[in-house]
């Protein structure tokens with residue numbers, strides 16, 4: 001399947017727009033521009049002096065964002081780079097300070113559906129998971145090459161799956177028969193390890209969800225990238241500038257929560273979301289991808 005026709009519905013975009021107020025000539029960094037949904041909505045309030053700098057590692061996403069943002073009055077600079085390099089990339093564009101840093105973490109609906117990315121257990125695809133094709137190692141490399149203990153540790157650490165040892169054992173057994181090269185093979189192997197064919201009655205979660213999450217985090221170095229973005233934000237933000245992060249699992253949310261708290265304790269941030277903002281029932285009904293979203297916002301003092 002190709003994801004190029006799939007429209008990604010931005011998560012909590014209106015909610016975010018209600019919480020912040022950008023100067024009409026402000027500079028906004030969208031660290032995960034995707035198809036530009038958040039930037040488009042927020043950019044409607046910006047004037048011709050304003051700039052949106054959008055980052056993405058996926059060229060197809062940048063192409064779609066470019067055509068969407070053309071309709072706005074403000075300027076858009078789109079950068080094909082990991083957001084972990086945000087400071088140096090902004091400096092290359094002559095930008096030292098910004099009024100807003102936004103990250104809507106994870107993957108888009110288009111990427112999930114696109115066999116090129118090999119992310120989904122809902123369809124059978126080559127097991128890849130690299131959002132940035134410049135990365136060297138795919139999920140298949142990890143699954144077929146790591147030893148059993150490292151695999152179990154990875155699934156436990158990044159997937160928080162208590163069945164990690166059973167899953168790792170099953171993967172190693174399966175790959176002795178033949179290499180695991182597709183998402184379907186991996187999903188089946190996990191289901192077999194857990195003795196389940198599909199989501200159980202009590203949980204609507206697919207048994208392979210956590211293993212897939214763990215591999216995606218490892219392949220794309222997601223937690224380290226987020227740490228670097230969070231570390232860059234205080235130095236980039238103007239006084240009263242905002243940082244907003246939308247995360248989709250507890251490992252990311254914990255990093256954001258702790259970072260905001262540390263900066264608040266140091267008198268650098270004011271936290272605007274004592275508890276993370278989560279989608280309403282209606283927002284989840286409208287967009288299932290929103291169901292695990294958590295939005296945290298802080299403002300530079």
Ligand SMILES: C[S@@+](CC[C@H](N)C(=O)[O-])C[C@H]1O[C@@H](n2cnc3c(N)ncnc32)[C@H](O)[C@@H]1O
Nearest residue numbers: 010032034035036037038056057082083104107
């Ligand atoms: C959830 S989507 C963003 C969707 C976007 N907010 C919208 O409304 O269309 C996440 C995007 O971030 C990109 N991405 C993920 N990690 C990244 C990173 N470390 N650096 C740059 N882009 C990244 C993905 O390629 C994907 O396009």
